[in-house]
Amino acid sequence: MENPGRQTAVHALVDELATGCERPFSDARAMPPGVYTSADFLSLEEHAIFAKEWQCVGRASALRTPGDYLTASIAAQPIVVVRDEKMELRAMSNVCLHRMSVLLEGRGNIRRIICPYHAWNYGLDGALKGAPLMDQQAGFCKESYKLPTIRCEEWQGWIYVTLDQNAAPVRQQLAQLSELVDAYGMTNYVETFYEEHVWDTNWKILAENFMESYHLPMLHRATVGPHSRLEEMECPPGYPAFNYHWITKEASLPIGNAHPENSRLTGHWRKTTALLAIYPTHLVTLTPGYFWYLVLQPQGVGKVHIRFGGGLAPEFISDPEANAHMVTLKTLLDEVNAEDKRGVEAVFRGVHAPLAKPGHLSHLERPNYDFARYLASKLAAR
Template sequence: MARTIAVQTLIDQLQSNCERSFSDAHAMPPGVYTSPEFLTLEESEIFAREWQCVGRASALKEPGDYLTTQIGAQPIVVLRDEQMQLRAMSNVCLHRMSVLLEGRGNKRRIVCPYHAWSYALDGELQGAPLMDRQAGFCKESYKLPAIRCEEWQGWIYVTLDENAKPVNQQLAELTTLIDAYGMSDYIETFYEEHVWDTNWKLLAENFMESYHLPMLHRATVGPHSKLEEMECPPGYPAFNYHWITKEASLPIGNAHADNTRLTGHWRKTTALLAIYPTHLVTLTPGYFWYLVLQPRGVGQVHIRFGGGLAPEFIADPQANAHMSTLKKLLDDVNAEDRRGVEAVFRGVHAPLAKPGNLSHLERPNYDFGRYLASKLARH
């Protein structure tokens, strides 16, 4: 009972903060980052119900290409079937319930590493060694459970909620906002996975605001970041965003000469997108990079980190050099962000920790808090 009361108190504090006008908004209370019970509620009310990005569709180029992920306790495999359609399925064998596949790769069929039961790319059971000796066994009755899977702007999303509105509906306003970039055609050129020692929301919030750029990133992008040029409009129910319009420090930060999609100031405008709950994208006229977050308890976050180039820069003879320069910069920026968000996670445990007022450049954080409150209020 005490734990339930403690979580309800955090929800009440979060809601009370969200009821303030933005001009008097505060950061979220420390307990939302440190409470295991609060994370349990997030897993049931947010992660088990929301659409979650798992990566770029272009990463699955051939029949049998697959990637794996997990929502809560449910392992999931996403793959291209023989007809090149995207499918998502339970990644758990229907025999003795072993996890089937790990990581990324290509398989012509899915073979359980425990007893060699094998499945076709549509999830139907193909083989079960020696099971023909069991009269009660019927191979045709076995098929890996399907999981909803949709594509938006070149991204793959999955959800465990059969009643969730389609991704394209939830992100219709965002589609309109960024349509001219043509993000669907951007090509991923690198992908990595990392684990940081912080709460998933601290990393999400770090991405959402650019107020920290001049200080935390003073050795990298900070000197090129002009806070007065940043626009932070109110967010939407499924996402928030902000714009930075400036002359980019890298050639690929602005539109390529062959880019005819973008005109005027859009040729040098960067969009920073936070698609709830855990998909974070920096979209520039020439390149993109992203983070997809997955909590591992309150104190660690698994990160899918990737990025690439707009098609005009992919076709440019200097594409490899541009990408190499970008990747080094992103690695340096990530190292700075890691130090920052891990320090904040240590700080929110302090007995005297107290959230202060948000700046006008932290409007996305305010909207993120309102999103969390709206989902957790169902509890």
């Protein structure tokens, strides 16, 4: 954004967003179209949000044994999270210290981190263990090479990472959320499926789609819509690091309500679903019997990489019908995702229209209002 004219334009867009967020919720409107279409706005997000905030990269249970790893990116920084020999989670730069190749891709299990370019290889602690023929260079000292460490913490069974050495611990930032959902026992939910996708939309459009259930009766009329009553939804004000809303109903799937052997949840909580949006990109549907989640990573203005996973509460994992329940759930989620994909890609096409302008928000879109104010607060402090 070196061009002064472009800087002025993106700052004006931030100011427009901030001004809109000054409205009371009773008069709140959607965000301006430019926040979804401007590449300079995304660059500002990368600098002010993605390079500084805690971000989820997956479930800790996905890394069960020494050498299990997953990869991700924070802003422009490739990272790897590995379960080391001491069974600790360790996050490091996923870039070789030789000629700067990315080291690992995807997920898997390794004994050493081996660079695919020149075979420099690192232990699970990031220390350089081998470098072919480098002993012939007098200036080379293997012991001086170690992959930079990245902050990594676990919360409720999730792995979070950040590039900001001064960020408050994730458990501190999400303390109020822990109080709200502790009874579910989310830490012990078992992930049974994981996929990755790329959709043609802006990351914020997909995040906002998750944050509100106002769209369920219409967009999901062929799946969950008929079971979704708007009067069953509660949207309290959010917190600085997250927003949430509740749906309390008798579930259409047995695993949507608490298992008979679930003694953690009582009263209405046995049939209450929590929808959690942990800023900036971690989205969780948490029911008494199952969970599913999205973790978003923008790939430019018009594409978003999605980590999509889910699974069952421990009582349903132990149930003889667990496999049948999970197949039913996954089939439903795939259908719902297909509907959401059509919806968010249609919105992305629409925000480019010359006549597009933001309308008033419903009382069921309180989380969207809180999300906009979160973005404005982070970007205005640029």
